[in-house]
Amino acid sequence: MSNAVRETEAGRRRYLPGSWYAAIGPGVTVLLPASAKARVAAVWEQVDDGATFDDVLDVLLASGLRGLPDVVVVGDAGDAGEGTRVIVRGRGRVSCDTADGAVEVTAEPGATWGERTVAGVTGLTAEVEPDAAGDELSVVSGLVRVSRVTWGGGAVVGAAAASSVAVPEPTTSMPEPEPEPVEVEAEGPEAAGTGEHPAVATAAPDEQETVAGLPPAAESDHDGHTTAGVSGHLPAEPPGIEGQPPAPSVTSRPVARLVFSSGDTIEVDRAILVGRAPEARRFASSDQPQLVTVPSPHHEISSTHLEVRPGSGVDHGMSVATDLGSTNGTMLMQPGLPPEELQPGIAVSLMPGAIIDLGDGVTIQVTHP
Amino acid sequence: MRAVDLHHGASSEVGHVRTANEDAFLVAPPLFVVADGMGGHEGGDVASRIVVEEFARLPQDGRDSRAGAEAVVSTLARCQVRIREYATTRSGTGRRVHAGTTVVVALLVADDDGPKWLLANLGDSRIYRVVEGELDQVSVDHSVVQELVDAGEITAAEAAEHPERNVITRALGAALGTLEPDFFLLPLAAAERIVLCTDGVTGMIDDATMASILARSPDPRDAADGLVQAALVAGGHDNATAVVVDVVGSATDESFDLVRRRESLETKLGTLP
Numbered sequence: 001m002s003n004a005v006r007e008t009e010a011g012r013r014r015y016l017p018g019s020w021y022a023a024i025g026p027g028v029t030v031l032l033p034a035s036a037k038a039r040v041a042a043v044w045e046q047v048d049d050g051a052t053f054d055d056v057l058d059v060l061l062a063s064g065l066r067g068l069p070d071v072v073v074v075g076d077a078g079d080a081g082e083g084t085r086v087i088v089r090g091r092g093r094v095s096c097d098t099a100d101g102a103v104e105v106t107a108e109p110g111a112t113w114g115e116r117t118v119a120g121v122t123g124l125t126a127e128v129e130p131d132a133a134g135d136e137l138s139v140v141s142g143l144v145r146v147s148r149v150t151w152g153g154g155a156v157v158g159a160a161a162a163s164s165v166a167v168p169e170p171t172t173s174m175p176e177p178e179p180e181p182v183e184v185e186a187e188g189p190e191a192a193g194t195g196e197h198p199a200v201a202t203a204a205p206d207e208q209e210t211v212a213g214l215p216p217a218a219e220s221d222h223d224g225h226t227t228a229g230v231s232g233h234l235p236a237e238p239p240g241i242e243g244q245p246p247a248p249s250v251t252s253r254p255v256a257r258l259v260f261s262s263g264d265t266i267e268v269d270r271a272i273l274v275g276r277a278p279e280a281r282r283f284a285s286s287d288q289p290q291l292v293t294v295p296s297p298h299h300e301i302s303s304t305h306l307e308v309r310p311g312s313g314v315d316h317g318m319s320v321a322t323d324l325g326s327t328n329g330t331m332l333m334q335p336g337l338p339p340e341e342l343q344p345g346i347a348v349s350l351m352p353g354a355i356i357d358l359g360d361g362v363t364i365q366v367t368h369p
Numbered sequence: 370m371r372a373v374d375l376h377h378g379a380s381s382e383v384g385h386v387r388t389a390n391e392d393a394f395l396v397a398p399p400l401f402v403v404a405d406g407m408g409g410h411e412g413g414d415v416a417s418r419i420v421v422e423e424f425a426r427l428p429q430d431g432r433d434s435r436a437g438a439e440a441v442v443s444t445l446a447r448c449q450v451r452i453r454e455y456a457t458t459r460s461g462t463g464r465r466v467h468a469g470t471t472v473v474v475a476l477l478v479a480d481d482d483g484p485k486w487l488l489a490n491l492g493d494s495r496i497y498r499v500v501e502g503e504l505d506q507v508s509v510d511h512s513v514v515q516e517l518v519d520a521g522e523i524t525a526a527e528a529a530e531h532p533e534r535n536v537i538t539r540a541l542g543a544a545l546g547t548l549e550p551d552f553f554l555l556p557l558a559a560a561e562r563i564v565l566c567t568d569g570v571t572g573m574i575d576d577a578t579m580a581s582i583l584a585r586s587p588d589p590r591d592a593a594d595g596l597v598q599a600a601l602v603a604g605g606h607d608n609a610t611a612v613v614v615d616v617v618g619s620a621t622d623e624s625f626d627l628v629r630r631r632e633s634l635e636t637k638l639g640t641l642p
Contacts, residue, residue, distance in 0.1 A: 277559055279553070279554065279555050279556065280554040281507075282551045282552070283551070283552050283554075284549050284551075284552065285439060285441070285442045285549070285550075285552060288435055288552065288554075289554075291434075291482070291485075291554060293482040293483065293556070303559065
């Protein structure tokens with residue numbers, strides 16, 4: 001992408017959702033079809049690190065051209081000359097706006113690819129799925145699923161683009177989103193879940209609706225100070241461990257049963273907080289944790305000492321235990337393993353037969369539900 | 370389970386700047402509610418009053434924490450319907466009406482292992498607790514600046530001066546967005562005193578001032594008055610409301626001290642190593 005384009009749009013691109021992947025980085029943008037999923041992770045890593053056009057080409061072609069029927073690469077020409085360099089292989093089509101008119105780049109049928117270096121680009125549209133329709137979203141950098149990406153003024157390509165001109169930019173100031181490469185690396189059954197969040201980087205249409213739905217601040221004779229506003233200055237942090245699907249907060253069937261030395265038994269179908277005087281903070285009514293108070297006459301057990309919850313990801317179907325930064329720690333004895341002390345904040349999956357020692361003579365035995 | 374007595378005090382003032390008090394509160398032990406209305410005359414005041422009316426209808430029978438949370442959620446949903454209906458009806462008269470409100474709730478619930486405080490928050494009114502003499506903010510504001518603080522973009526000190534410090538991200542009456550409050554569950558022993566207040570208090574005086582007022586006011590009525598008066602003295606830019614609830618004859622676990630004293634004695638007497 002040329003400097004001229006970057007300045008006019010401050011690096012923001014607009015895109016229409018679709019099935020292709022667009023890895024949009026500071027210097028280079030790569031569009032790959034859904035069938036090239038295996039390459040996307042490596043390309044994204046390069047693109048996000050600010051790799052040059054040639055670096056990205058190296059990665060793209062590392063495993064040969066034959067497995068890559070379609071690709072679009074757009075970026076700073078760099079050593080190859082002043083301007084914006086565009087490569088189109090297969091179906092894609094790129095239209096560049098310049099002061100001298102539009103320049104179209106496509107691949108001739110039978111050609112390896114079509115390539116142009118265009119100087120003085122003021123706007124650019126890369127279209128890979130011509131029939132796409134829907135609302136345009138915007139992104140600064142990130143990995144998104146697209147049918148079309150537009151920079152700058154945007155050469156209008158196809159009928160769908162006509163409506164997009166009217167779509168306002170999101171009014172909230174979004175910082176540069178931190179896309180998660182993990183979304184791409186995930187394979188197998190968990191990858192299916194990522195399909196629901198194809199646009200890692202943006203939630204622009206939702207925000208627009210929210211803005212519209214709330215009383216406009218200027219108009220409201222508000223209470224001097226407090227006004228309703230819009231959440232989403234920042235993309236919401238996904239809960240749980242990065243790169244893992246969020247844990248089910250409440251499972252339909254218990255994954256384990258805890259037998260306390262006091263005789264109590266508790267089924268693990270939600271988060272369970274164990275301690276001398278446990279507290280639960282910031283939960284929703286739907287995922288209310290269960291608090292279990294255990295006696296601790298010598299105060300060896302902290303007020304909120306241990307969490308046991310249904311596991312997620314590789315621990316799915318099991319329970320996991322986490323020491324919540326207790327003063328005196330937690331010992332875990334698993335069948336066939338040496339005793340270990342739980343590291344604060346690190347979840348450990350529990351096998352049936354495991355015994356958790358909280359101190360003060362309080363132990364918890366883990367059994368099948 | 371020992372019987373628990375709740376002593377409470379409440380105070381609400383319009384302040385020096387506003388013409389109407391759009392705050393509202395409910396003290397109906399074991400339920401306490403504070404609401405900070407937004408939208409001006411016949412807007413915010415109505416919204417916060419609707420909240421108090423709806424919560425006043427909650428039956429007073431003992432609940433466990435799960436039933437308590439469900440009751441709070443369904444009551445908030447009823448408030449939302451009424452506030453939206455009111456705003457729509459009023460809009461029919463030609464003038465566009467914005468009615469919204471924050472809500473903080475403290476409800477004493479009875480779980481199998483003892484009584485607990487079930488606390489709920491929607492908006493930027495706050496819930497504090499005093500435990501072992503220390504003031505501790507329990508609720509986390511639903512505000513733009515809180516999101517920035519959580520993200521590490523700004524510090525808490527910068528948040529107090531931030532131009533968008535009064536923009537909240539969740540409230541009753543808003544057309545869209547989540548109505549799900551944050552819940553907190555505290556054992557009584559972990560909260561000798563609970564404070565519910567609007568940002569007319571917390572925006573005018575800092576936590577240290579609050580802590581010293583609470584520390585020198587053993588009577589919750591004096592404490593609530595003290596907080597609101599301090600907010601007025603500090604400028605009274607907004608409606609200021611505070612509800613203070615003390616747990617008296619509480620379920621504080623005293624066995625620890627007794628055991629430790631006995632052991633210490635036994636050690637000194639030489640009966641223990």
